[in-house]
Structure formats: structure tokens, C-alpha cells
Amino acid sequence: MKSLYENLPVDFLARFYYEIRKNIKKRVLSEAMYFELDLIEKAAKNKGITIEELHKYLFVH
Known part of the structure; x- marks a missing residue:
């Protein structure tokens, strides 16, 4: 079964990833968000993209 994230464009994936990580570090979101x-x-x-590429995509585009 595909997750919602499978249908999102790469720039949205990058933004979600960044925001979730940022909010976990700030303790705004629980560590359960690691899921x-x-x-x-x-x-x-x-989609053939590594996490490192996802980070680069966020700051380049």
C-alpha cells in the first residue's frame, strides 16, 4: 500500500521532511514522528532520490 508521500512531488517531500525534523528537534512534535x-x-x-539529494533539492529549488 502506498503512503500519501508516494504521490507528492519531490519538493513537497523535501519540505515535509525538513519541517518534521525541525519540529522534532524543537520538541514541538513527538519522536513518534520518526515513523x-x-x-x-x-x-x-x-522516486530514485536519496535523503542527501532531498536536502539539496530543498535548498536549490
Whole structure:
């Protein structure tokens, strides 16, 4: 079964990933959100994009 993230464009994936990580570090979101990060990482991988590329995509585009 595909996650919601599978259907999002790469720029949205990058933004979601960045915001979730930022809010976990600020303790605005719980550590349970790491599950969401995993789903985003899997969706990126299915699109042929690594997490490092996702970070670059966010700051280049």
C-alpha cells in the first residue's frame, strides 16, 4: 500500500521532511514522528532520490 508521500512531488517531500525534523528537534512534535520520516525516506527512495539529494533539492529549488 502506498503512503500519501508516494504521490507528492519531490519538493513537497523535501519540505515535509525538513519541517518534521525541525519540529522534532524543537520538541514541538513527538519522536513518534520518526515513523513519518521513514515513510518520506521510502517515498524518496522509490522516486530514485536519496535523503542527501532531498536536502539539496530543498535548498536549490
